[in-house]
Amino acid sequence: MSLDVARLRADFPLLHQERNGHRLVYLDSASSAQKPRPVMRAMDELMETSYANVHRGVYAIAEETTAKFEAARRAVAAFIGGHDPAELIFTRNATEAINLVAYSWGRANLVSGDVVVLTEMEHHANIIPWQMLAAERGIELRWIPLTADYRLDLSDLDVLLRGAKLLAVTAMSNVLGTVNEIPPLVAAARAVGAHVLVDASQAAPHLPIDVQEWGADFVAITAHKMLGPSGIGALWARRELLEAMPPFLGGGEMIRDVRKDGFTTNDLPWKFEAGTPAITEAIGWGAAVEYLNCVGMTAIHDHEVVLTRYALDALDAAFGDQLTIYGPADTDHRGGVISFLFPEIHAHDVSQVLDEEAICVRAGHHCAKPLMRVLGIPATSRASLYLYNDTDDVDALIEGLAKAQKFFAI
Numbered sequence: 111m112s113l114d115v116a117r118l119r120a121d122f123p124l125l126h127q128e129r130n131g132h133r134l135v136y137l138d139s140a141s142s143a144q145k146p147r148p149v150m151r152a153m154d155e156l157m158e159t160s161y162a163n164v165h166r167g168v169y170a171i172a173e174e175t176t177a178k179f180e181a182a183r184r185a186v187a188a189f190i191g192g193h194d195p196a197e198l199i200f201t202r203n204a205t206e207a208i209n210l211v212a213y214s215w216g217r218a219n220l221v222s223g224d225v226v227v228l229t230e231m232e233h234h235a236n237i238i239p240w241q242m243l244a245a246e247r248g249i250e251l252r253w254i255p256l257t258a259d260y261r262l263d264l265s266d267l268d269v270l271l272r273g274a275k276l277l278a279v280t281a282m283s284n285v286l287g288t289v290n291e292i293p294p295l296v297a298a299a300r301a302v303g304a305h306v307l308v309d310a311s312q313a314a315p316h317l318p319i320d321v322q323e324w325g326a327d328f329v330a331i332t333a334h335k336m337l338g339p340s341g342i343g344a345l346w347a348r349r350e351l352l353e354a355m356p357p358f359l360g361g362g363e364m365i366r367d368v369r370k371d372g373f374t375t376n377d378l379p380w381k382f383e384a385g386t387p388a389i390t391e392a393i394g395w396g397a398a399v400e401y402l403n404c405v406g407m408t409a410i411h412d413h414e415v416v417l418t419r420y421a422l423d424a425l426d427a428a429f430g431d432q433l434t435i436y437g438p439a440d441t442d443h444r445g446g447v448i449s450f451l452f453p454e455i456h457a458h459d460v461s462q463v464l465d466e467e468a469i470c471v472r473a474g475h476h477c478a479k480p481l482m483r484v485l486g487i488p489a490t491s492r493a494s495l496y497l498y499n500d501t502d503d504v505d506a507l508i509e510g511l512a513k514a515q516k517f518f519a520i
């Protein structure tokens with residue numbers, strides 16, 4: 111293993127507990143990741159020493175908080191390869207980042223008959239904003255289908271992209287674990303003059319990513335899946351697009367001047383940050399990316415590849431054909447999100463048995479109902495791995511699943 115997991119685990123207090131007499135095994139990081147002490151410390155320290163509103167006060171602690179807030183923005187922007195912090199807009203989460211694009215860029219640029227191309231593996235966050243726009247504007251939605259091994263079927267990409275104004279695609283599926291190669295998708299979209307939005311909610315916590323190398327126009331990320339707090343996410347977008355886009359929400363902070371007959375907008379990135387932002391959370395997120403940088407995103411990715419291989423092989427050895435795994439078999443094309451189903455047992459029942467063993471996995475449609483319909487199932491159980499997971503967690507999962515199998519007598 112490329113990471114010293116025992117040493118890392120020491121930083122995550124929540125993982126050191128027992129439930130029902132069992133060690134807590136957290137396998138739900140795709141839903142939300144646990145938080146290391148440095149993140150909690152950064153947030154506590156701010157509130158104990160220099161908390162004030164940002165960009166307003168001229169007194170010392172307000173200036174200190176503003177400096178820390180903007181340093182966090184620089185850290186998050188750099189973490190995803192952004193060169194200009196003004197291109198990183200803080201939002202509430204990835205969902206709001208995508209809605210920002212749909213409301214602002216979408217309403218300014220898309221008209222009836224325009225085409226937005228999605229994929230069948232999108233999270234609802236990257237579907238509903240486009241469906242809302244489709245209902246309002248009469249735009250057409252097209253869907254890139256899946257191959258038999260749960261990857262994007264790009265054989266008809268040229269046809270799907272014909273006349274498209276936007277391709278909105280996830281970098282990593284939160285159900286299948288599939289990692290999509292972004293640069294060729296961007297190249298194909300560019301060839302027809304389409305813009306590209308990448309939902310990097312699942313990729314940013316687990317892979318080294320570089321928005322410049324991707325060449326995309328819009329990238330959405332969310333802090334709580336990458337060791338940061340909930341309540342904050344970000345939209346990264348190219349400066350010229352953000353400058354041309356109308357504001358999203360109106361209020362304080364996003365203005366340069368206001369008169370009775372109108373307003374002018376602030377500079378980037380504040381033009382898109384109406385109201386008091388998530389100050390403490392931004393600083394916690396800054397600490398989270400510092401933590402991830404110290405561990406190293408390549409080391410995290412390598413660790414997860416090895417652990418995912420171990421888990422896929424162990425599941426196959428233990429259950430063979432009795433368990434269906436929904437996702438690519440090859441770890442070159444996937445991350446550590448493992449969705450599975452015993453055809454005879456409901457995913458929720460499996461999760462309940464696992465919960466009695468203090469094993470946390472997610473069960474349900476994972477906010478990807480169109481994908482569930484494509485797969486022909488209502489739900490899966492999903493175990494997702496992160497830097498604090500090790501083979502002992504996977505072994506506990508296998509034992510728990512064997513108990514579930516025995517309990518339901520299949």
Ligand SMILES: Cc1ncc(COP(=O)(O)O)c(C=O)c1O
Binds near residue numbers: 204236280283
């Ligand atoms: C692929 C993907 N996109 C978007 C989201 C939405 O993230 P948030 O709820 O933080 O906005 C999630 C969260 O589960 C996700 O997995």
